[in-house]
Amino acid sequence: MSRDPPNPSSPPRGGSPARQPLGPLDTLRCPSCLLLLWEPVTVSCGHSFCKPCLGGAVPSRCPLCQERLKLLGVEAARCNVVLCGLLEKCVERESRLAWLVTRVRDRLGRGDAREALRMAQKGVELAPDSSSLRLCRAEAFAALGQHPQALEDLDAVCRAEPGQHEGFFRKGKVLLEMGQRAEALLAWEHCLTLSPHFHPARREMEKILMQKDAPQPRTAAARQGDAHRGSTGPQADGGSPALPSSSAQAQDQEGEPVDGRGDAGSEHGQGTATLSEPGRRQEPETSAERQDQWLVDNEEETAAAKCTQLCLGELLSISDLECSLCIRMFFEPVTTPCGHTFCKECLERCLDHRPNCPLCKQSLREYLKAGSYSPTVLLQDIMLATFPAQLAERRELHRAEMAELSNLTKNIPIFVCTMSFPGIACPLHVFEPRYRLMIRRCQETGTRRFGMCIYENGKSFADYGCMLEIRQIELLPDGRSLVDTIGRRRFRVLSRGHRDGYNTADIEYLEDKKVAGEELQELQCLHESTYRLAQRFCEHGDLASRHIFMQHGPLPEKEEDIQASADGPTWCWWLISILPLDPSYQLNLFSTTSLRARLTQLQRILAALLQQPPARHPLPERSPRGRV
Known part of the structure; x- marks a missing residue:
């Protein structure tokens, strides 16, 4: 079979493999080596690469986005199971094996024989009958100096494909490395019997025959006997083929195309051979050898590119x-x-x-x-x-x-825990799975809000609550979180429900009734007098109360417009949150929509507390992290 000579501009062996057309399967390329993904690994940034392309360990940064990478709890990168399944379904077995052969040869060309051997061994396990993979594994064994194992693979290839010359040529190379020159000559003689114009075998034989004490081809064949000839197949004229003369060889090189697969698999890099032990001086390749290697590469890569052209759909x-x-x-x-x-x-x-x-x-x-x-x-x-x-x-x-979860009046999430108030901070320690989900959804929807209610017997939660807004979240290593929230608006529960384990409710927001004229003037006077009592109470408190003030901050300033907020002055809610009141009484103050009634109740409570010695009524210490 005749083939065109290589293009002089073709890339040298040992470099990056050429990008082959995959058609609809182009999506399945590795962004690093540009070949079909092999053992795909998805790193922490979300990009996927061939496992061999990442090397022995995950790199510190992603080759694509430069994001820092971490293994996160595993000793080595694991293959993406879903991507492996997609590759098996989209790419035929023969195509996958052809791409694997290309990958192994690329690794050998880069001098990474150990990784090439690992890939070849896995390929042989998947396809024990693949001669191409056995040839690759033999080459990797030889590059690592494990010649007996390489010879075992080559013998298997020669038995499986007795009519193909490449196995015999490579077998001769390995035998030569093992010092068995006569046996190497026999292997190359048989190679030339199968492919008379295969120049690399001629050149190897010439090198040996030019040495002193070199065994002659026919003498070597005679020493081996008929048994060896029977195992390697019939030979021309019943013996070894004679080497062609220099004129005939020149004629072959000029007029005859190279036939058969070359020794590209056994020689990598520019001008060096890899089937030699480390440290041994290499002989430079001739242009004919490089041509043979290019033809083998081109043949393998072309076969590897014959993937199905059906669309992924x-x-x-x-x-x-x-x-x-x-x-x-x-x-x-x-x-x-x-x-x-x-x-x-x-x-x-x-x-x-x-x-x-x-x-x-x-x-x-x-x-x-x-x-x-x-x-x-x-x-x-x-x-x-x-x-x-x-x-x-x-x-x-x-x-x-997300749109349904973003509705702040229908099916709003309810956190059943503690009393919270408008304008007052409410730190939370979130650890239950249902509330972790709830907080995460509040973040994803962008509302960053949920309702807070206290528990009430027979109803699962009270009829009134406060809408909280998430200001900051501190995620803990085990998935728990410390959530800093602040109260926004009061609401009344219209109906109750559940969603994925947590409570929900349809609500309507509460708003204080507006007054004007004389009623407004009276309300302002009541507001001023109550605020003065609150100031006296804060100054009158003992050590325990002062500790609470340090945690909750000082008494807020009074607003100029006491009806500006739908929930009334913030300082009222601050005071209610620190007073030693029963939750049911707090809820009663919370639910009223009359600012006058709320101020009147606060005035009575403050007056009663101020008439008694502080030591007899210490305020309970409440930690901002205590609301769980």
Whole structure:
């Protein structure tokens, strides 16, 4: 079979592999080596690479986005299970093996024989009958100086493909490295029998025959006997082929195309051979040798590029891109350090209950501690390319869910815990899975608000509560969080419900009744007198009360317009929050929509407290972190 000579501008061996056309499968390329992904690993930033491209350890930064990378609880990078499944389904077995051969040769060309051997061994395990992979493994063994293992693989190739000359040529190279020159000559003689115009075998034989005490081809054959000839196949004229004369060889080089596969697999780099022991001086390659190597490379890469040209949509189904937790198409797919992929929200909800992978139970404590779940970019690209309509529906469904969660009057989330008041800080320690989910949703929707109510017998929570706004969240390594909130508006519960384990409610907001004229003047006088009593109370307090003031801050300044806020002056709520009142009495003050009634009640309470010695009525110490 005749082939065109190589293009002089072709890249040399040992460099980066040429980008081969994959057509619709171009999405499945590794962004580092530009070849079809092999053992795909998704790093912490969300990008996916071939495992060999990342090297023995995950690099400190992503080769694409330069983000810092971490293994997060695993000793070594794990393959992405979903991507491995997609590759197996999209790429035929022969194409995958051809790409693997190309990868192994690329590793050998870079001098990474150990990684090449690891890849070749895995390939042979997957396809024990693949002669190409056995040839690659033999070459890796030889590069590492493990010649008996290399010879074993080459013998298997020669038995499996007795009509192919490449196995015999490489067998001769290994035998020569082992010092068995006569046996090497026999292997090359048989190689030339199968392919008379295969120049690398002629050159190797010439090198040996020009040495002193070199065994002659026919003499070597005679020493081996008929048994060896029987194992290697019939030879021309019943013996070894004679080496061609220099004129005939020149004629062959000028007029005959190179036939068969060359020794490219056994020689890498520019002008050096790799089937030699470390430290041994290498002989430079001739232009003919480089031509032979290029032809082999071109043949292998062309075979590797013959992937199916069907579009991914015809190769994949929705079930290939489903989350194993919600059984729906992935939405914001994230890949754990153990290699499993889930929807971001599904994984977060699982980690709320237990810091382990839902499938393999691998500990994800470090992953949870990092608190950063980057979507798997390649899976998002595949879904967009294959099922754009279904992905749009999935996004619309998520958008509708977020819109429903963003409604601040219908089905608002309710945190059943403690009394909270408008304008007053309410620190929370959140650890229950249902409330962790609730707080996360408040963040995702952008409202950053939820309702706070106290427990009430027979109703699950009271009829009145306060809307809290999240100001800051401090995430703890185990998934708990310290949430700094502040009260905004009061509300009344109209109906109760549940959502994913936490309480919800339909509400209406409360607003103090407005007054004018003489009523407003009387209200202002009442406001002034009550505020003065509050100032006296703060100055009159003992050590315990002063400690509370240090935690809650000083008494807020009084507002000029006492009806500016729908909930009345903030200092009233500050005072109610620190007074030693029963929660039911606090709730009574909280629910009234009359500022006059609220001020009157506060005035009576303050007057009673100021008439008694401070020591007899110490205020209970309340920690800002005590509301759990």
